[in-house]
Amino acid sequence: MNEQRSEGHGPMVELTGVHKFFGEHHVLRGIDVVVPRGSVTVVLGPSGSGKSTALRCVNQLEEIDAGAIHVDGELMGYREGTRRGEPTLFRLHPKAIAAQRAKIGMVFQRFNLFPHMTALGNVVEAQVQVLGRTKSDADTRARAILDQVGLSDRVDFYPAQLSGGQQQRVAIARALAMDPELMLFDEPTSALDPELVGEVLAVMRDLAGSGMTMIVVTHEIGFAREVADQVVFMADGQVVEHGTPEAVLGAPSEQRTRDFLARVL
Amino acid sequence: MSAGPAEPPAGVRRIHAVPVRYPGRWVSAVVVLVLAAMAVHALLTNPKFAWPTVGQYLFATPVLRGVGWTLALTVGSMAIAVVLAITLAVMRDSTNPVLRAVAWFYIWFFRGTPIFTQLVFWGLISVLYPRLSLGIPFGPEFWSFSTKDVFTAAVAALIGLALNEAAYLAEIVRAGLESVDRGQQEAAKALGMKDGPILRRIVLPQAMRVIVPPTGNETISMLKTTSLVLAVPFTLDLQFATNAIGNRIFQPVPLLLVAALWYLAITSVLMVGQHYLERYYGRGFDPTRNAGPQRSGRGPRQAAINAARTTPEISTVDDMGRPAGGWG
Numbered sequence: 389m390n391e392q393r394s395e396g397h398g399p400m401v402e403l404t405g406v407h408k409f410f411g412e413h414h415v416l417r418g419i420d421v422v423v424p425r426g427s428v429t430v431v432l433g434p435s436g437s438g439k440s441t442a443l444r445c446v447n448q449l450e451e452i453d454a455g456a457i458h459v460d461g462e463l464m465g466y467r468e469g470t471r472r473g474e475p476t477l478f479r480l481h482p483k484a485i486a487a488q489r490a491k492i493g494m495v496f497q498r499f500n501l502f503p504h505m506t507a508l509g510n511v512v513e514a515q516v517q518v519l520g521r522t523k524s525d526a527d528t529r530a531r532a533i534l535d536q537v538g539l540s541d542r543v544d545f546y547p548a549q550l551s552g553g554q555q556q557r558v559a560i561a562r563a564l565a566m567d568p569e570l571m572l573f574d575e576p577t578s579a580l581d582p583e584l585v586g587e588v589l590a591v592m593r594d595l596a597g598s599g600m601t602m603i604v605v606t607h608e609i610g611f612a613r614e615v616a617d618q619v620v621f622m623a624d625g626q627v628v629e630h631g632t633p634e635a636v637l638g639a640p641s642e643q644r645t646r647d648f649l650a651r652v653l
Numbered sequence: 654m655s656a657g658p659a660e661p662p663a664g665v666r667r668i669h670a671v672p673v674r675y676p677g678r679w680v681s682a683v684v685v686l687v688l689a690a691m692a693v694h695a696l697l698t699n700p701k702f703a704w705p706t707v708g709q710y711l712f713a714t715p716v717l718r719g720v721g722w723t724l725a726l727t728v729g730s731m732a733i734a735v736v737l738a739i740t741l742a743v744m745r746d747s748t749n750p751v752l753r754a755v756a757w758f759y760i761w762f763f764r765g766t767p768i769f770t771q772l773v774f775w776g777l778i779s780v781l782y783p784r785l786s787l788g789i790p791f792g793p794e795f796w797s798f799s800t801k802d803v804f805t806a807a808v809a810a811l812i813g814l815a816l817n818e819a820a821y822l823a824e825i826v827r828a829g830l831e832s833v834d835r836g837q838q839e840a841a842k843a844l845g846m847k848d849g850p851i852l853r854r855i856v857l858p859q860a861m862r863v864i865v866p867p868t869g870n871e872t873i874s875m876l877k878t879t880s881l882v883l884a885v886p887f888t889l890d891l892q893f894a895t896n897a898i899g900n901r902i903f904q905p906v907p908l909l910l911v912a913a914l915w916y917l918a919i920t921s922v923l924m925v926g927q928h929y930l931e932r933y934y935g936r937g938f939d940p941t942r943n944a945g946p947q948r949s950g951r952g953p954r955q956a957a958i959n960a961a962r963t964t965p966e967i968s969t970v971d972d973m974g975r976p977a978g979g980w981g
Contacts, residue, residue, distance in 0.1 A: 449843065489842060500834075502841075503937045546937035566845065
């Protein structure tokens, strides 16, 4: 591992020339993105542009075919070494990959809460299984975080007894309980009824304010304008343009960005 | 969640209409009752059923011992089979090709040969292989034992039933595992969980909802399949015990009734157990469970949303006109 990438310095996330194929389909065509520590990056783009795939590559729910992804200076999925004098990548064991994922929180479009566990159970589970916290420590932490997302009176409810907005807030709490260094949001409000979007965005806004590094794939232009430090616009598996929200949303330099914004605004 | 129709506010008059009448239901009820009475009468009054003999042997010692053995074989073999089946199902979905092939072969072999033949084989194993030993393959032996000391008739029957059943159950478990939404695994992975805990804590408990009903079926079927252990030969089970008495006293019919009554009774108990298992693994999937039986897919969910107070409460009645929250 080279020096400027050691922990605590440099960007939190760095995608370098990332390519991804689904069979014949070339989904990501050389993605380069840098996410500084403590910043919020919002990824915009038409559906099918590869933005969710790129996000899923960051915590290795998808395996990349070319390029490299570094999180907190650490190469994701591989160990760099030498074989017969040649620099070579060695695939990490699934256990090592699980350990890398534990530092990255992820929130899904369809919540993916564990339906057989209460809200509290959902937030406690991985703390005990992955971090090895005691049941009572995990319980205390879970209650504190559920309180933080405004659900202290819903801890004993099962997901099916909660509204979509509440479910997504439990999902955010579940990820935060792991004390992640980075939070990934994959269209967190797309499955919600319009009147429930606000409560989830409010929690995300608070989180951004607390200094959490976040990558958010969304269609909420307003959220991007208000909260993002950086907006990345993707189309056809490529980053078309990126910059401050003012630049990308206010004065886009690319025609494809202008077309997209004209359609969604 | 509301437990029954609430008192309407002033100025709202509940509809009290005359319900639709269904005379056909009354007619069919009478027909069924008459037919049932005829069937019971025909059973009780036919002297060939020899009910006093049934009563005499229903709780006889060999019969009760048969019930005990049949229960032990059923529960024991199902317990072994379930553990083995989960292992096989996981092996079949493994990324390891060796495990996949072994599981495929096991299921192919044990489903593909008759249970009767398998039981005969397990009964004969001490003849086929008089001594079994632990050691290096094709090399020295460290420990050996006489097969007939370990593979008694009861053990052979238990193993034979369990290994056969595991092959069938493995396919049920596989279907259950595949029924769980892929997003569940992804969410668990994203939290950094490893494959073992994901299976144990996340996927399997949800798969159980799909696995339990057909497994209940298999258990009840196993209860009756235990009568095949005479192939081993094992002769203490319920069917063999009642047959033996029936043949000895030249009255096979009442002893068949004794066996049938016991099988029915045990099946009933098993069904109660299944009900509780289903309820346990259904937790979190039916938000109205404590508010009466679920009649509408929409009502309970709307009630949950209303109870959550995140949306302006429009109505406590769902769009089918039923009170939200199910029927209290």
